[in-house]
Amino acid sequence: MTRDPRGAEGRSDPRFASLGADAPPPCGPLGGTPPTALIDTATLLTAGTAPARARPPLGDRQIGDPVDQPMLILEIERRAGDHPHAILWLGDASGRLPSAPLWSADQGRLVGLRRGDVVAVRGRITSWRDRRQLAIDSLQVLPGERAPWEDLLPSIGDRAPWWSRLDAWRCGLGSPRLRAALAIFFDDRDFRHRFGECPASTSGHHAKLGGLLQHSCEVAHLALTLARATPAADPDLLLAGALLHDIGKLDSYRWDGPFETTVTGHVLGHVVLGCLRFDRAVGTAPNPPLTPSELILLQHLILSHHGRAEFGAPVRPMTLEAEILHCADDASARTDAMASALADPGLFPDGAEVSVRPLWQLDQRRVWRGRSAWGRS
Ligand SMILES: [Fe+2]
Numbered sequence: 001m002t003r004d005p006r007g008a009e010g011r012s013d014p015r016f017a018s019l020g021a022d023a024p025p026p027c028g029p030l031g032g033t034p035p036t037a038l039i040d041t042a043t044l045l046t047a048g049t050a051p052a053r054a055r056p057p058l059g060d061r062q063i064g065d066p067v068d069q070p071m072l073i074l075e076i077e078r079r080a081g082d083h084p085h086a087i088l089w090l091g092d093a094s095g096r097l098p099s100a101p102l103w104s105a106d107q108g109r110l111v112g113l114r115r116g117d118v119v120a121v122r123g124r125i126t127s128w129r130d131r132r133q134l135a136i137d138s139l140q141v142l143p144g145e146r147a148p149w150e151d152l153l154p155s156i157g158d159r160a161p162w163w164s165r166l167d168a169w170r171c172g173l174g175s176p177r178l179r180a181a182l183a184i185f186f187d188d189r190d191f192r193h194r195f196g197e198c199p200a201s202t203s204g205h206h207a208k209l210g211g212l213l214q215h216s217c218e219v220a221h222l223a224l225t226l227a228r229a230t231p232a233a234d235p236d237l238l239l240a241g242a243l244l245h246d247i248g249k250l251d252s253y254r255w256d257g258p259f260e261t262t263v264t265g266h267v268l269g270h271v272v273l274g275c276l277r278f279d280r281a282v283g284t285a286p287n288p289p290l291t292p293s294e295l296i297l298l299q300h301l302i303l304s305h306h307g308r309a310e311f312g313a314p315v316r317p318m319t320l321e322a323e324i325l326h327c328a329d330d331a332s333a334r335t336d337a338m339a340s341a342l343a344d345p346g347l348f349p350d351g352a353e354v355s356v357r358p359l360w361q362l363d364q365r366r367v368w369r370g371r372s373a374w375g376r377s
């Protein structure tokens with residue numbers, strides 16, 4: 001496929017135009033909902049669910065099912081040793097699967113293939129040691145411009161409900177200077193386009209197109225909920241911090257193919273990149289909307305939101321709002337990782353209740369589909 005560093009450099013891509021680069025709404029002085037209004041997450045998630053596709057999700061395919069569809073090459077894993085072989089990790093919007101091993105005699109099939117290529121795959125689902133895999137009969141590279149991108153990359157679906165909640169929050173802020181600071185970002189068409197597409201991680205929580213938008217709304221919702229139980233916290237500052245805390249991910253990730261970390265993402269990290277982006281946009285604006293000390297309050301929220309140095313925070317939370325934001329961020333990330341793991345049929349073959357393997361994104365825990373109707377009909 002054609003590599004377009006849209007994720008790192010901000011060029012918009014017509015392939016994604018239909019995914020929603022909404023124009024910012026008019027944001028009058030007090031035109032929205034007060035920031036203490038919370039979201040109905042269940043409604044937003046239902047509204048935002050990606051449309052059902054004719055093809056069953058990869059995780060629901062049974063052993064022996066045929067596969068005949070375009071897929072994205074997510075990884076080419078070459079293994080040395082006495083029996084050298086390669087594994088192709090292939091995916092679509094619904095999930096990912098490893099190929100059956102391609103032994104030395106089959107490796108001619110790999111010539112010219114690269115991570116990020118889109119291929120027409122024919123084969124069938126098989127199993128090895130409780131893991132489902134894809135036995136490949138044929139592979140044909142598709143030109144990038146003919147690739148059905150919306151079927152190949154996981155997505156939160158319709159962004160409109162999330163944008164409408166986010167815009168109502170920010171437009172309803174009672175603090176004019178915070179409203180103006182947020183408008184620098186969320187009134188900017190290019191920023192909105194990229195913020196609405198960026199994943200919140202490459203393979204952990206909210207690793208979907210639009211994942212950053214969803215995660216930011218969840219963090220805002222959780223932070224405002226905590227603020228209701230913590231009257232000393234400033235809900236306006238919390239809301240601004242929640243919506244801005246991960247803006248560095250726009251510079252840290254690319255999403256024009258398999259999600260990946262950019263060079264600057266590796267060497268600086270999204271926490272520092274977020275503070276730099278915030279400072280460039282707000283601190284050096286011709287008419288800065290914030291006082292120097294207000295600028296530092298928001299910079300502190302961005303820089304401390306991971307809580308501690310081993311999790312990538314240059315400083316630990318030192319204000320009540322920073323502590324609440326860290327808790328809200330952690331809760332959104334952890335609950336999404338847990339919910340995604342429990343929803344992954346590939347982890348529960350043959351009706352297993354406990355996942356067949358521990359998960360790195362959950363601190364090497366296995367997950368359990370423990371459930372009861374509790375007497376409900
Ligand atoms: Fe973060």
Ligand SMILES: [Fe+2]
Pocket residue numbers: 215219245246329
């Ligand atoms: Fe976050």
